[in-house]
Amino acid sequence: MRIVIADREETVIEEIVGSLEISGLEYVLEGRAGDGKEGYELIKTIRPDLVIMDVKLEDIDGLTMLKKLREDGVTSKVIILTENTEFDTARGAIETGADSYLLKPLKAAQLKRELLKISGKLAEEKAITSVFTVENIFRGCLSGQIHPDSRFHRVTREIYDFTLEEPAAVLTVWLGEGYRKQSGKLCRLLAEKGKSPLASVCVLPVDVWQVVTAVLYRLNDELEKVFSFFQNQVVPALCGAVEEEIVCFWAEMKKGSQLPEKLREIQQSRDWNLLYDRGDLIRVSQIREKEPLPLRYPGELEQRVKRAVLVEDGEDMKKCYYRVYDLLRRQPHFPKDMKECLIRFNMAVLNVYKTRNEIESELKIQDCMQKIGEAMSWGQIRAAIEEFLSLLNFRAFSEEKDKEFSPLIRRAVHMVRKYYDQGLTLEETAERLFVSEEYLSSQFKKETGAGFTETVRHYRIQRIKGLLLNTQLKLNQIAELTGYADPKYMSRVFKEEVGVLPSEYRKSLN
Numbered sequence: 149m150r151i152v153i154a155d156r157e158e159t160v161i162e163e164i165v166g167s168l169e170i171s172g173l174e175y176v177l178e179g180r181a182g183d184g185k186e187g188y189e190l191i192k193t194i195r196p197d198l199v200i201m202d203v204k205l206e207d208i209d210g211l212t213m214l215k216k217l218r219e220d221g222v223t224s225k226v227i228i229l230t231e232n233t234e235f236d237t238a239r240g241a242i243e244t245g246a247d248s249y250l251l252k253p254l255k256a257a258q259l260k261r262e263l264l265k266i267s268g269k270l271a272e273e274k275a276i277t278s279v280f281t282v283e284n285i286f287r288g289c290l291s292g293q294i295h296p297d298s299r300f301h302r303v304t305r306e307i308y309d310f311t312l313e314e315p316a317a318v319l320t321v322w323l324g325e326g327y328r329k330q331s332g333k334l335c336r337l338l339a340e341k342g343k344s345p346l347a348s349v350c351v352l353p354v355d356v357w358q359v360v361t362a363v364l365y366r367l368n369d370e371l372e373k374v375f376s377f378f379q380n381q382v383v384p385a386l387c388g389a390v391e392e393e394i395v396c397f398w399a400e401m402k403k404g405s406q407l408p409e410k411l412r413e414i415q416q417s418r419d420w421n422l423l424y425d426r427g428d429l430i431r432v433s434q435i436r437e438k439e440p441l442p443l444r445y446p447g448e449l450e451q452r453v454k455r456a457v458l459v460e461d462g463e464d465m466k467k468c469y470y471r472v473y474d475l476l477r478r479q480p481h482f483p484k485d486m487k488e489c490l491i492r493f494n495m496a497v498l499n500v501y502k503t504r505n506e507i508e509s510e511l512k513i514q515d516c517m518q519k520i521g522e523a524m525s526w527g528q529i530r531a532a533i534e535e536f537l538s539l540l541n542f543r544a545f546s547e548e549k550d551k552e553f554s555p556l557i558r559r560a561v562h563m564v565r566k567y568y569d570q571g572l573t574l575e576e577t578a579e580r581l582f583v584s585e586e587y588l589s590s591q592f593k594k595e596t597g598a599g600f601t602e603t604v605r606h607y608r609i610q611r612i613k614g615l616l617l618n619t620q621l622k623l624n625q626i627a628e629l630t631g632y633a634d635p636k637y638m639s640r641v642f643k644e645e646v647g648v649l650p651s652e653y654r655k656s657l658n
Contacts, residue, residue, distance in 0.1 A: 149175045149267055152194060154187030154201040154210075155229060160254065164200055167259045173267055184208030191217055196224050197270055198263075203230045211244055218245045223306055225266045229254070273307065282308055282350050286363050289407050290354070296405055310348070310366050316404035317347075317364040317371065319378055319396060319429075320354075320414050324525060326392035327358040334360045337389055341382045346370040357415060365404055379429040387427045391571040391633055393527045395421045399432040418524040419483040426628050443485040446475055450496045457500040465497075467618045469533065473526075473629070474619035490529065491517050494536055501540050512539055526628060527570070534566060556581060557595045560588060564600075568607040569631035574600045609645045612638070616654045623650055 151168070153161050161180050168175055178194045181187035184205035191199055191213075199217075203210040214226060228249040247269075248262050285304065288294035289312060296304075301311040321338070323330050335351050338360065342349040348366040353359075364374055375398060383396050397418070399410045413432060420435045453468040455461075472493055476486045498513065507513065516539070519532035553561060563577055577600070578588045592600045608630050615626045624635045632638035642650050 149173060149198055149270060150178050150194070150196040151175055151198045151200065152179050152181070152187070152191050152196045152224075153177070154181040154184070154191070154199065154205060154213075156182060156202055156205055158182070160202070160229070160252070163254055163256075164259065167254075167256050168263070170256075171260050171263050173263060182206075184210065184213045188213045188216060191224065192220055192222060195222055198225045198227070198266055200227045201229065203228055214244050214246060221309060225269065227262055227266065280307065282348075282365075283352065285312070286350050286352060286404075286407060289405055290352070290411070292408065310404075312405040313403050314365065315367055315371065316401045316407070317367065317374065318399050318401065318407060318410055318414075319362040319364070319382075320399075320411065321360045321362075321386060322393075322395040322397075322418065322524065323358065323360070323390065324393040324395075324527065326390070326394075327355075330390055330392065331360055334386065334390065337386055338362045338382070341385045342378070344374065344377055346377060347374045354411070357411070359411075361411070363404070363407065371400060375429075375431070383429045384427060387633060391631075393525050394426065395430070395525060396428070397421075397430045397432060419487070421524050422483045422486060422526065422529075423480050425624050426633065438480045440480045440482045440485075443476075443481040443489060445489055445492065446472060449475075450493060453493070453497055454500045457497055458504075465537075466614065470615060470618040474621055477621060477625055487520050487523065487529070490533070491520055494520075494533065498536075498540070505540070508539065508541075530569070530629065538566075553595050554591070556583065556588075557591055560592055560600075561596065561603075564603055564607060568604045569611065569629065571631055572604060605641065605645065608632075609642060612642055612650060613646075613653070616650055617657055626650070 153164055155161050155164075165177065168177070178196050179190045181190050185207035187201060187205060188208055201210050201213070205213065208216075210228065214228075217224070226246040228246045229252055230249055231252050247266060250258055250262060280303070285294065285308075289296075294300070296312045301313055304311050319338075319342075321334060323334065331353050335353055338351045339349065342351070342362055342364075346368070347364045347370065350363045350365065352361045352363065354361055364378075367374060378398065386396070387394055395418070397414045399414055401407065401410050410432075417432055417435055420438070421430060423438050423440070424430055449468050449471055453465055456464040456468060472490065476489065494517065498507075501507075513536065516532045516536040519535075520529055523529045523532065559581060560577055563580065564572065574585050574589060578585045581588065589600055592598075592603075596603065598606070611630050612626055615621055615629060619626075621629070623639065627633070627635040627638040630638065632641075639649050639651075642653070646653060648656070
């Protein structure tokens with residue numbers, strides 16, 4: 149126990165030191181002061197476990213000093229020394245934040261009893277603090293295991309200088325299929341990049357919802373500045389570090405204890421991400437400001453895609469889907485309407501296909517439609533539609549020359565076509581095919597005539613060309629659809645391959 153003594157009488161200080169020596173307690177006398185000014189500076193600097201102080205100190209009296217220390221965030225235990233005639237003053241000291249008081253002249257037995265009591269409190273608080281961490285507080289709040297009352301708030305105030313009754317905010321970061329791979333890295337990044345004098349941050353991975361959350365507390369009425377900091381600095385840093393899908397939501401809470409309700413609200417609002425671009429920090433309270441427009445179903449495109457299905461014209465089918473994407477993203481529409489439009493469009497394709505072909509698995513088809521209905525990102529929708537089309541086994545979607553490849557390279561080429569826009573790497577492909585990177589790389593080049601990375605880039609460039617030709621999508625939206633986190637980087641790669649920038653290529657087609 150670290151102790152500071154402040155008393156105007158040196159004999160009293162010596163009595164206290166003598167009592168400490170025979171108390172049996174482990175202690176360190178960090179300092180002694182004879183007046184209030186010296187005592188205030190000493191205690192504020194050292195922040196000991198216990199302060200034993202006289203009410204009547206020169207320069208600054210004991211009560212004033214105690215009040216100033218509490219305002220400075222000093223949480224030391226305090227024993228007030230007073231005389232019989234100052235009982236009301238001592239009672240006021242208890243109300244100001246002292247833990248107990250002793251009457252002068254001091255009695256060794258009473259002092260020892262108070263010291264033992266304070267020592268017991270400190271030990272109990274230390275034990276509580278070891279498990280009562282800020283992270284555990286918010287985890288308990290999230291799981292419903294904590295039901296904060298006035299005593300709970302008093303403890304969190306004393307130990308951590310905040311309560312769950314105060315305003316807070318929460319940032320949630322959704323990583324989709326990349327959660328297991330990226331969550332640890334993202335937690336570290338959030339803890340590092342989220343540091344700010346404007347607020348404290350507690351980072352929590354929530355496995356059940358596959359999101360990483362950052363709870364912002366001790367906001368000090370700086371909510372808008374904190375939001376701006378995360379919008380302009382933290383979220384761009386996160387998006388730059390994650391190649392896969394990433395979606396960021398923000399919500400404010402009147403009380404930190406509302407964390408479970410806010411996360412549920414975010415979960416219920418998550419498909420509104422379809423109206424935003426990658427890297428946006430979506431503020432839940434402002435979602436409705438998007439003012440979605442009614443969606444007119446593209447009946448003429450449905451008729452065109454039906455004809456393409458009948459004649460097995462895969463290229464025209466792709467163009468129809470590009471145009472549907474373009475229609476949905478050109479103006480803001482309700483997420484539910486957009487997903488219902490895509491499901492209806494797919495069902496039109498399916499119904500025509502079934503007039504001439506057998507379906508291997510109706511359950512898998514239904515699963516694809518369900519994935520679209522539950523999707524919260526264009527990446528999820530795109531993957532579900534590609535899976536749906538692959539189940540229809542169009543000859544136009546297969547490559548005749550694939551038959552020339554070995555089974556291994558045929559599977560590798562199929563993976564490239566399916567995942568080229570999701571950051572597919574040689575390492576991941578080799579791991580999925582249970583071969584070494586070196587062997588897959590050499591065999592891929594030997595059989596296809598092109599390197600693995602070169603082939604992935606080729607498919608990306610071809611997709612970009614198709615989107616530039618058949619849609620009016622913005623470059624950042626095209627980048628998202630083709631697996632590029634940064635549209636500027638996409639433009640640079642495109643120019644290296646094609647010789648002109650995407651915007652120039654689009655103009656040349658018109």
